[in-house]
Amino acid sequence: MRRVVGFAAVALLAGCTSQETGGSAPSTTAPEGLVVEVVASGLAHPWDVGFLPDGRMLVPQRPGRIALVEGGRVTDVEADLGDVAARGEGGLMSLVVHPDFDTSKRFTTCFNTERDVRLVTWVLDGTRATRVADPLLAGLPSNPSGRHSGCRMALDDDGNLLIGTGDTARGEVPQDRGSLGGKVLRVDLETGEGAPGNPFGDRVYTYGHRNIQGVAVREDGMVFTAEHGPSTDDEVNVLQAGGNYGWDPSRGGTTGGYDEGVPMTDLERFPDAVPAAWSSGQPTEAISDAAFLRGEQWGDLEGVLAVTALKGEKVLLFTITQEGGVHSVSIPPELEGSHGRLRGAEQGPDGALYVTTSNGEDDKVLKVTNR
Template sequence: MKKRSKILGFTLLSLALFCKCDSDDTPNPNPNPGGEPVEATTTLINTLSIPWELTWGPDNFLWVTERSGKISRINPDTGEQDEILVIDEVEQVQESGLLGLVHHPDFSSNPYIYVVYTYNGQNGLLEKVVRFSYINESLVDETTLLDNIPANRIHNGSRLLVTSDLKLLMTTGDAGNTNLSQDINSLGGKILRMNLDGSIPNDNPIAGSYIYSYGHRNAQGLTLHPNGNLYSSEHGPSSDDEINRIEIGKNYGWPDVRGVIDTPSEETFAAGTEVVESIYQWTPTIAPSDLVFYTSDRIPQWTNKLLLTVLKNQQIIALTLNDNGTAIIEEKIFFNQAFGRLRDIAVSPTGRVFIATNGNSYGDTTNTHSIIEINRIEE
């Protein structure tokens, strides 16, 4: 039986959308009216070293993290890079380093950014969430919100998202230790939820705990649908890369369940604990990374679809949801092997789409990684 489309429907806490698009930029649905068609893609910059997070900022610039510890702003029209900060404490080894970044939704009154990075703890790599203030075009006043999160050379999760009720969500990986994901006393292999000052919300599913959901392996994509559904993209082992619909307090099975429950051992495990199956999965694996929900009609082929950047298979996948968002009913591949490994995707309020590349092979550390704008789809 192929692990492809077993579906479970669940009710998720209603959250309004705050995705990677929090400000206004100048609408430009037809950048060359009456003239020749614009190029399908535009390379803004091709001198980055392992970009990880790419997000549209409230200042109408692209903000990017590089795993070495650098945070920059990039002009989305010229590609000019303004290096804001290099975080000296960042420890970059293999997949670790400076990873997720997100802005406060009311940036004009609360000019904060939140970032995740790995650092050297007493017994090895750990991960922390910190907040910076953006003042006079500088990032200052670093404040640690949560530290001592399990980390490793691999499987660090680290996607950040702020919801409309001003809660910060963060994915964490199992840090190469599969036992952590089912351990509710560990922050590894989870989606965490915290207030924007780092405290634990009173309405979290486990009292006194940051845990929002558990049983994750290495989720690197996290996005909200306008109807409140929360979705993650997650790396599997040799099988079952996943798209999950996240429900509060639920167990997503790793390492005992991969994808859907369809083996005797998975059935035995699920008989003793309530497990949420993925709504879509890939075997062989494709290495899914970032995930956004695209609402604009600027690129009509992608309107109202989940867009997934893919590392190993080097492509963008557009995923169509059913009416209530409980299943994926179609996938379509775009830009297959056109740009190498695709790490991240950012969308402006008017639907401009930007992607960050990560070289042509795993472990490519050259300073030739790019940010590319997708202007239109050729079909």
């Protein structure tokens, strides 16, 4: 994992248009000619898309089901998911297919139980999945209502598992390095233990987060997260090992409850906190998952960071500088307001971007390509 040591949001005035995003970087002309196709439907709050080496998809659904998608056909995976507690925002969430799936047939899921949020590793045999690491990691905090109990996973360029977690709407959790909530964790995919080189010698990689919904790794190893703000300032952040991202609704333990009136990144309380690469201002978009567009088929969009939005019902395309700043943002009209709430984002082995809807009824997996 490369340590990110310097970055800033880049506010360039050139190229602004009336396509305003309301955020801390200028907007640019929306790209034209994206093609959006439905490749699967009949799903319920699909949280993620995990691609198998042969192009089939594993799609976890928040109520506690996993779909296997092949050629537009949706098959339920037979798996013991009886301990999934699907309440509010919580349930079955992220899924990662192991890099050695060809031989191991393994994938890992993250979900709420009645007691915690935990990771479980499975072996897939046909359409049946069996637990083999149960749990891989347990004890992530959970809110009984499901609020801010999220979990988003991605693999870094060293093959370690990055896990973005929510603060469970408890004021003291984000700044408490003894808690696994409001953090990005970096663990060994096989053991669930802290990965070598972690800044505090445990599983914690960064802290001071509110509610991480997306984790994306650029080809050079730089890691970006998408995070929900309260009534203002959703954030795109660049991870810096050991960084504090400045969310403290307990006001240093002086305020009871969960004070959402504090800044999303409180640079007054924490002068060394890592500033956001981009923030939404008002209104928030409830940004969710994130994925980089890779390959020549994307043309001028190659290297852009695609971020889905739940409340905003759109995809935002971030042009990122080499240093990790946000140069500009655009919104493709084909993915604005036409499919409802958008949650998952993953680039497939065919180079297309796959996006999931999260409307609760007849949700879909969308395939996005550049004409």
